[in-house]
Amino acid sequence: MTFCCIENSLAFYDVKSSQCHVGILFCSECNNMLYPKEDKRTKTLYYACRNCDYSQEADNPCVYINKLEQEVDELALIVPDVVHDPTLPRTEDHICRRCGKQEAVFFQSQTLKAEENMRLYYVCTNVDCLHKWTE
Structure with missing residues (x-):
């Protein structure tokens, strides 16, 4: 600069x-x-x-721009307690790659980048694993 x-x-x-x-x-x-x-x-x-x-x-109507860009692992933002939420749907079609359990809680959410589409997030229901992934 x-x-x-x-x-x-x-x-x-x-x-x-x-x-x-x-x-x-x-x-x-x-x-x-x-x-x-x-x-x-x-x-x-x-x-x-x-x-x-x-x-x-003024040549430009903009006075101030505060542009923050920070890469955040979106899976880290998922709270593992979602496996105890009875309102969330469960699936047996997606096997956990970490422990092999054949049940996961899933939900749909917008990604951190607004220009991207909605995405499905999965959390393993094995309380000793709680692996999180997206497809």
Whole structure:
């Protein structure tokens, strides 16, 4: 990641995605920091100086992006106590690969990534095993 100065603003240039994101903007008249404001009449974003009357229209309506990406093992999020839930369906068609028991509790859930489809999750009903898998 490379930092650069673009027209009175502190920005960073992401080499991987070839995008430049504006961070802090500075007033061209008094060099103080500009703050995001909303023009309620036109519903547009602009930046204004708190020390003088300078303002400028925002190039982008986005003020802040907080993008968190962390890979999580979705099977680790399944609580083993689901085997005791009488409302969940059970199947004998899916044999546990760990202990060989021929009964499992199953349920359908959306994966952690919203763009993926729903998925079936299985939990072995052997309380000494409680192996979790998906197909």
